[in-house]
Amino acid sequence: MKQIMKQIIALGGGGFSAEPNNLLLDKYILKQTNKSCPKVCFMPTASGDADNYIMRFYTAFSSLDCKMSHLSLFKPHTKDIASFILEQDAIYVGGGNTKSMIALWKDWGIADYLGKALNEGVVLAGISAGAICWFEEGISDYLPNELNTLSCLGFIKGSCCPHYDGEINRRSGYHNLLLNDFAKDGFAIQDFAALHFIDGELSSAVSSRPASKAFRVKREENVINEYLIETNYLGT
Numbered sequence: 001m002k003q004i005m006k007q008i009i010a011l012g013g014g015g016f017s018a019e020p021n022n023l024l025l026d027k028y029i030l031k032q033t034n035k036s037c038p039k040v041c042f043m044p045t046a047s048g049d050a051d052n053y054i055m056r057f058y059t060a061f062s063s064l065d066c067k068m069s070h071l072s073l074f075k076p077h078t079k080d081i082a083s084f085i086l087e088q089d090a091i092y093v094g095g096g097n098t099k100s101m102i103a104l105w106k107d108w109g110i111a112d113y114l115g116k117a118l119n120e121g122v123v124l125a126g127i128s129a130g131a132i133c134w135f136e137e138g139i140s141d142y143l144p145n146e147l148n149t150l151s152c153l154g155f156i157k158g159s160c161c162p163h164y165d166g167e168i169n170r171r172s173g174y175h176n177l178l179l180n181d182f183a184k185d186g187f188a189i190q191d192f193a194a195l196h197f198i199d200g201e202l203s204s205a206v207s208s209r210p211a212s213k214a215f216r217v218k219r220e221e222n223v224i225n226e227y228l229i230e231t232n233y234l235g236t
Contacts (some may be wrong), residue, residue: 004121007032008155008197010131012162012189014208016060017053017094017127023060024208024234025194029090029125030066032196038089042070045104046096046129049074053094073104085113090123093130099142099150101129111153118155128162134197135160137184139174147173149183156197159186164215166191174217175224185218193231205231 009032015025030038042057044050049072061068071077071084078084085091091114093101105111118124124134132138133152139161140150147169149159161174177183187202189195193212196204205214216227 004119006118006121006155006199007123008118008134009123009125009194010134010156010160010162010187010189010197011125011127011194012131012164012212012214013128013166013191014193014212015127017056019192019208020056020060022208023064025192025206026060026092027064028194028206028234029092029123030064032123033089035089037065037067039067039069039087040090040092041085041088042068042092042094043126043130044070044094044096045073045110046098046101047094048096048100050096057092057094073108073110081108081110082113082116085110085117086120086122088117088122090125091117093124093126093133095126095128095130097142098129098133098138098140098152102133102150102152114153115155124155131162131189131194132160135186137186139170139177139183141167147177149177156200157184159183161186161188161217162191164188164190165213178217178219178224179222185216187229188215188217188226190214195229202229205229207231207233208235209233210235 137159192209193207
């Protein structure tokens with residue numbers, strides 16, 4: 001009997017919404033399903049199910065070999081959301097307000113459905129809010145101009161900070177949270193880079209731009225140390 005891999009792919013930034021003409025990270029997500037034409041569902045909850053975000057997903061993924069769908073919690077198309085999620089080969093979670101997204105997911109039971117999907121081999125992926133949501137803690141700007149530590153789904157141990165090089169004060173803000181015991185040790189992901197976890201452990205790191213990086217970030221005594229994670233550039 002083939003063992004099921006529990007796969008999570010966390011994008012620090014990039015993907016179809018930032019690079020509509022460079023879908024290397026999106027193709028990588030689809031490839032991990034091992035399906036010739038995988039079913040991929042976009043979940044734009046963190047953006048309030050923004051219509052233009054949904055449209056950008058369909059526009060980008062229409063050029064890829066996949067069967068597209070999306071799940072709106074403001075305009076649900078089915079009453080059996082659990083079955084719909086479990087029918088997918090990949091779930092792709094968009095960016096936005098992580099705190100609001102997590103609250104909605106828990107109220108609707110989505111968090112439990114996603115946990116079951118992970119255990120059944122559905123690839124879970126996402127960008128920004130859709131990256132940090134899988135960890136115990138996410139470093140999030142759900143309040144304006146302020147970074148906070150947010151309790152998330154806990155599928156991966158530790159904390160995660162996206163946009164590590166793409167937004168001012170992300171790096172220093174994460175370090176301050178760690179130094180003041182407001183966050184656990186974890187991972188920092190630059191824009192256009194992604195971390196691929198299998199069975200809760202880091203398996204590989206990839207990028208859609210050659211210079212994009214990721215780091216393990218740890219508080220050791222009273223110093224924050226960054227340990228470079230080598231990324232594999234997906235281009236030629």
